[in-house]
Amino acid sequence: MNDAVNTTWDIERIRGDFPLLSQRVNDKPLVYLDNGASSQRPEAVLQAMDRYYRECHSNVHRGAHTLGDKATTAFEGARATVRDFLNASDSREIIWTRGTTEAINLVANGLAAELTAGDEILVSQMEHHANIVPWQMIAERTGARVKVIAISERGELDLEHFRQQLSERTKVLAVTHVSNVLGTINPIETLIAEAKASGAYTVIDGAQAVPHFQPDVKALDCDFYAFSAHKMFGPTGIGALYGRADLLQAMPPYQGGGEMIERVSFEKTTWNQLPYKFEAGTPAIAEAVGLAAAIDYLNSLDRDAIEQAESVLLARATERLSAISGIQLIGTADHKVPVLSFLIDGLHPSDIGTLLDQQGIAIRTGHHCAMPLMDHFGIPGTARASLAFYNTTAEIDQFGDALEKIQRLFAA
C-alpha cells in the first residue's frame, strides 16, 4: 500500500457512514465484533433502499407503466453491479437468491440430475452447514456420497488429503472461500484448477470472503460462486449466485411459479431464459438495490486500504488474545481474515459472550453452524470475534482489556 492510500483511510469518517455503530449498549459504547454473522449497513445503503421505495417502487419486468420501468431499470442495474463486482462476463450468469444458503441449495438441486450412485461430492471439514446439508440431501436422493477434506490443527486445508480424495468419482467440489469460524482463506485457485482437471463441478461458498475482498470468478475459473448481501454491508434477504451460463442453461429450474416461465399450459410449460428461469415469484427488489449500493460504497473505498486496516486489526487482536493466559485460539492459519475463535480455560463460551455484552462488546458464541468442525476440535463451541474494516484498534484494546478482566475474575 502506498502513502497516498494511507492518508485516505479516515476511520472516523468511515465509522460515521454507519449510523448503528454510534449507539450505546448496556450503557457502554457499542463495540460490534459480530460481523461474520451479519455486518452493519452504511447510510448509502439505507438511503438507496428508502429512495427506491419513495420514488420508484413497482413490480419488475411487467413493462406496463413508467414506475414499473423505473423499478426494472434499478433492479437490472443492480444485477449488472453484482456482475461487475464478481467480474462475471454476463448478467445472465447472476441469479438473485435469498442468500448463500439458497444459492447452494439451488446448485445442489440443479446438479442432482448429474449424480448417480457411487459419485462423490467433496466438501471440507470447515464448511458451514449451508455447504454440507444441501449436499447430504442430494446425496441421499441420488446415492452419491459426501466425502470430507481434512484440515490441520491450525485450521488450514490439507492439500495432500484433498488430492488423495479427488478421483474420477468426484463430481462436485464444494468448498468455502473463507471459514466463518477459523478465518482461514482457502487456496481455492488450486482446488478449483485440480478439481476441474479431474472433471468435477466447482462450487464456492463466498459468504465470508466478500466482506473482506473482491472475488474474480473469471480468474478463479469456478463454476459457481455464492454470497449473501447482509455479510457485506447490504440488506438481509438477498444474495447472489454466479453460475457459468452453459451450466445454468443445462440445469432444471429450482422453483416453479411466475417469472420463471416462457409459456404455461396444462399440457406443457416451458422455461424463461437466464437468469429468470431461476427467479420464480416477485424478487427482493429493494434489497437488490441495497446490495448494489453496498457494492458502490465498497468501491468508493480503497480496497488496499481495507485489507491493510484489517490486517492491522487482526495482528493487534491476535497479539492481545495470545497474551492472556488460559486463552486458546482456534484457527491460526497463515492466510486469514480478521476472525478470532477462542476458548478460555474454565469458562463456557456463552458466559464469555454474556460478560462481554455487559461491557457493550458484541461477539458470537456457539457452534457457528459448523458442528463437524467443532467435532474435529473436540469442542462444543467457541467464542468468536469477527471484525470488519470499520472496527478500530481502540475497540480491540477494549475487547482485550475486557477479556483480561474476565479471565482474572472468572476463569479457573
Ligand SMILES: Cc1ncc(COP(=O)(O)O)c(C=O)c1O
Ligand atoms: C461460510 C458461510 N457459508 C454460508 C453461510 C450462510 O449464509 P446465509 O445465512 O446468509 O445464507 C454463512 C453464514 O454465516 C457462512 O458463514
